[in-house]
Amino acid sequence: MSSDVRFTDFKSDKQPTWCPGCGDFGTMNGMMKALAETGNDPDNTFVVAGIGCSGKIGTYMRSYALHGVHGRALPVGTGVKLARPDIEVMVAGGDGDGYSIGAGHFVHAVRRNVDMTYVVMDNRIYGLTKGQASPTSRSDFETSTTPEGSKQPPVNPHALALASGASFIAQSFSSDALRHQEIIQEAIEHDGFGFVNVYSPCVTFNDVDTYDYFRDSLVDLQETDHDRHDYEDAKEVILDADKEYQGIIYQDEDSVPYAEQHGISADMSDIPDGAPENATDLVREFY
Amino acid sequence: MVADFNWAIGGEAGDGIDSTGKIFAQALSRSGRHVFTSKDFASRIRGGYTAYKVRTSVDRVQSVVDRLDVLIALTPRTIEENLPELHEGSVIIYDGERTTMANAEIPEEMVGLDVPLKRLAEEAGGAIMRNVVALGAACEVTDFPIENLDSALEKRFKDKGQKLVDNNQEAARAGQSYVAEEFDHEFDYELETTDNDYVLLNGDEAIGMGAIAAGCRFYSGYPITPATDVMEYLTGRIERYGGHVVQAEDELSAINMALGAARGGARSMTATSGPGIDLMTETFGLVATSETPLVICNVMRSGPSTGMPTKQEQGDLNGMLYGGHGEIPRFVLAPTTIDECFWKTVEAFNLAEKYQTPVYLTADLSLAVTEQTYEPDAFDMDAVEIDRGFVVDEETIGDHQTDAEQFKPHEITDDGISPRAFPGTSGGAHMSTGLEHDELGRRTEEQEMRVEQVDKRNRKVETAEEREDWSPREFGDAEADTLVVSWGSNEGALIEALEYLEEDDIDVRVISVPYIFPRPDLTEAVEAAEETIVVECNATGQFADLVEHDVLERVERINKYTGVRFKADELARDIKATLEA
Incomplete structure (x- = not known):
């Protein structure tokens, strides 16, 4: 990888259509910086995006990318990474994409522990469809589809990840640019599925989970005695509903990524002009 | 008419019917005989009637018929279920010492052989081998050299140790000797052997092998009857060629993983059945719009909804042609025989990459689970050609x-x-x-x-x-007044039906279509015929509708949607009746 890659190389010539002040700007900048900082370049990077405001990210970044259907970005990323272990894969989506329509995939992607990074831009609201409840919306949050609040507890993505056997669980805040970038960088460098939930405020439809709210309430785990390698510590932080955290919540030091467990290392795009060598062995099996 | 012999073993699901039947089919294949198998099965793990049937001849067999010569019956229901196919002189092998079979009624005109299968198996080393004892008995009844069974048993059990092979071979001999010694009866059957070498495989296996041959490196799927065999075939094999199989959490994921791998440049595939196709349809439009080469295999079963999961149907044609919102370019291939399952899979990968378009590759259940013998050359790996289409590199x-x-x-x-x-x-x-x-x-x-x-x-x-070449396959008399059109697995039964029709002086031209979209233009053939009959396993005649749409002429239809494939003799009767109507 060329070391002279700058993060702006990951910028496309399309101007984002996110609302001015949207948290997604900061989230994306941190992703681009982290990719450049970890020695990647646009030609060896594959970004998979879901649907929603967050899903537009593939358009605003320059890399190989697929903007897929709603909620299925993780399976696409899984396929890219297993077929091309040499490619850096980053999957990005929103809270609706990841924890509602794609919740089933989230659980299994976590379990599979494929070596890729999953960034969820969590704004606790559906923005692109103009303000409906999301799976991470507070139970009393009034929206156009939940005028009296959803009366359902929000999904706790970190708990879902931990319960699914996650090897890397982190939380960042798009507005804390440096910490956000550092955390994404660690997720990229992690051997396995690097999951980062990013508080990425929606300035248009969410007047509760605002920049000010997160700024005032976030506790940086780096500044506490939290041990990221301690499962019990992680559990305690994750189940504490009274506080908002940022930092690496949990990292399994012994994480072995899927490809390694299954002996996958080849570039699967490289195939011969005819049937593979020894293919006739397959016919002989049927004697 | 093919000089054939028809054999079956039946019992409850969980009785080892499938593996026993497969061993006998393998023995016949190894003896240089042609084999065509079919299964009556239930999707329950245990309980319910299930049977494995083998039709065999020294000539090529490619269909099932309504006749059963030797039946190994592990339950009374097995006899009841097969009464219409059993005939005077049919031999029924059963174990009268089995509680459920103690009062089994063997029709008078048939020959009942009460063989203590379990007891003889125990003497040979374990009750579990009782079915193998029955196979030995069947060898004696059919005058079939038991060394062929030895060879099939060795293939089946060698991985588990020589002791197990020996025990099974001994169990088979116990069954053979028992029949020879205890029954003073001249059986009419004699299964002659030849020096020919055949391979025996089913459509799902042919698709899996075709995928590996075509350079498929990535497969993601979710288990579903009757497509699971494709996944199970690839698992443990594709790795030897640098590939990998992922069991996804659902079909939504399976197709998206396959899509991802294809975006990565790998030849990739997923296989499923109707209910899975419904889920995959969500992503199908994305595959086409993003111009991603992908092969989606649909092994059709009876629908709609959960339908009859283990039964035959060709009901998904419209779904594959039109499924998905918006207008989606696609290819739909439908191989008509097991060897064609192999070649059409190779073709599907080439089409997908050359045109960066999704390809539905569809086999119906009968094609997928039926095993048939072929000369090994039918799967000549040297003839496999790979065309990756318009791929650029750093220079271009x-x-x-x-x-x-x-x-x-x-x-x-x-x-x-x-x-x-x-x-x-x-x-x-x-x-x-x-x-x-x-x-x-x-x-x-x-x-x-x-x-x-x-x-x-x-x-x-x-x-x-x-x-590309979208030609159909042709059989019968090209000049005949009657044209019969078919797609999918009906081809074999149709070809054999020609022989029955010939007996009644009915000449027929058969066109068997492996391409649903694009498809061959049948206008000339339909116009040249006095009568056109479209044969398919569905209720509404989905392919017949397409033919009418293409040629602007009405056609006759023969539809079967009982969940059971066409049989050659039955199809001949149906065609005759349609012509007489």
Whole structure:
């Protein structure tokens, strides 16, 4: 990888259509910086995006990318990474994409522990469809589809990840640019599925989970005695509903990524002009 | 008429019916006889009637018939279920010491052989081998050299140790000797052997083998009857050729993983059945719009909804042709025989990559689970050709970039085919999306570009129609007044039906169509015929509708949707009745 890659190389010539002040700007900048900082370049990077405001990210970044259907970005990323272990894969989506329509995939992607990074831009609201409840919306949050609040507890993505056997669980805040970038960088460098939930405020439809709210309430785990390698510590932080955290919540030091467990290392795009060598062995099996 | 012999073993699901039947089929194949198998089975793990049937001849057999010569019955229901097929002189092998079989009624005109299968198996080393004792008994009844069974048993059990092989071979001999010593009866059967070498495989296996031969490296799927065999075949084999199988959490995931691998540049595939196709339809449009080469195999079963999961049907044709919102260019291939399952799979991968378009590869249940013998040359690996289509590398990519060196994955071209750059190709970074897009893959709602991209994607299909061979397969009398058209697995039964029809002086031209879209133009053939009959396993005649649409003429229809495949003699009767009506 060329070391002279700058993060702006990951910028496309399309101007984002996110609302001015949207948290997604900061989230994306941190992703681009982290990719450049970890020695990647646009030609060896594959970004998979879901649907929603967050899903537009593939358009605003320059890399190989697929903007897929709603909620299925993780399976696409899984396929890219297993077929091309040499490619850096980053999957990005929103809270609706990841924890509602794609919740089933989230659980299994976590379990599979494929070596890729999953960034969820969590704004606790559906923005692109103009303000409906999301799976991470507070139970009393009034929206156009939940005028009296959803009366359902929000999904706790970190708990879902931990319960699914996650090897890397982190939380960042798009507005804390440096910490956000550092955390994404660690997720990229992690051997396995690097999951980062990013508080990425929606300035248009969410007047509760605002920049000010997160700024005032976030506790940086780096500044506490939290041990990221301690499962019990992680559990305690994750189940504490009274506080908002940022930092690496949990990292399994012994994480072995899927490809390694299954002996996958080849570039699967490289195939011969005819049937593979020894293919006739397959016919002989049927004697 | 083929001088054939028909044998079956039946009992409850969980009785080892399938593996026992397979061993006998293998023994026959190894003896140089042709074999065609079929299964009556229930999807329950245990309980319910299930049977494995083998039709065998020294000549090629490619259908089932309504006749059963020797039946190994592990339950009374097995006899009841098969009464219509049993005939005078049919031999029924059963274990009268088994509680459920103590009062089994053997019809008078048949020969009942009460063989203590379990007791003899225990003496040979374990009750579990009782079915093998029955196979030994069957060898004696059919005058079939038991060394062929030895060979099949060795193949089946050698991985588990020589002791097990020895025990099974001993169990088989116990059954053989018992019949020879205890029954003073002249059986009419004699299964002669030949020096021919055959391979024995089913359609699912042929598809799996075809995928590996075609360079498929990535398979993701979710288990579903009757497509699971494709996945199970690939698991443990594809790895030897540098590939991998992922069991996904559902079909939504399976197709998206396969899509991801294809975007990575791998030849990739998923296989499922109707209920899974329903879920995959969500992503199907994305595959086509992002111009991703993908092979989606649909092993059809009886629907709608959960339908009859272990039963035959060709009901998904319209779903594959029209499924998904919007207008989606696609190819639909439907192999008609097991060897064609192999070749059409190879073709599907080439079509997918040459035209960067999704390909439905569909087999019906009968084709998928039926085993049939072929000469090994039918799967000549040296004849496999790989065409990856329009892929650019670092040297050629410059011709497909903008002035700002942006790669154009959806470049507007005369033949509709755009360049493809695999990730890692320098200068190839690009976006692709399910949104309408410009040549760079960036979202657009600009009217002119929208029209250009839609036309370009559709033009790929037109190009394929011109460049590729979409010919059907033909059998029978090309000059006959009666034309019978079929698709999918009915071909074998139709070919054999020709012999029955010939006896009644009915000449028939058969056109068997392996391409659903694009498909051959049958106008001339239909116009030349006095009567055209379309045969298919569904209730509404979905392919007949297509033929009528294409040729603007009404056709006769023979439809079967009982969940059971056509039999040759039955089909001959149906055709005759249609002509007389």
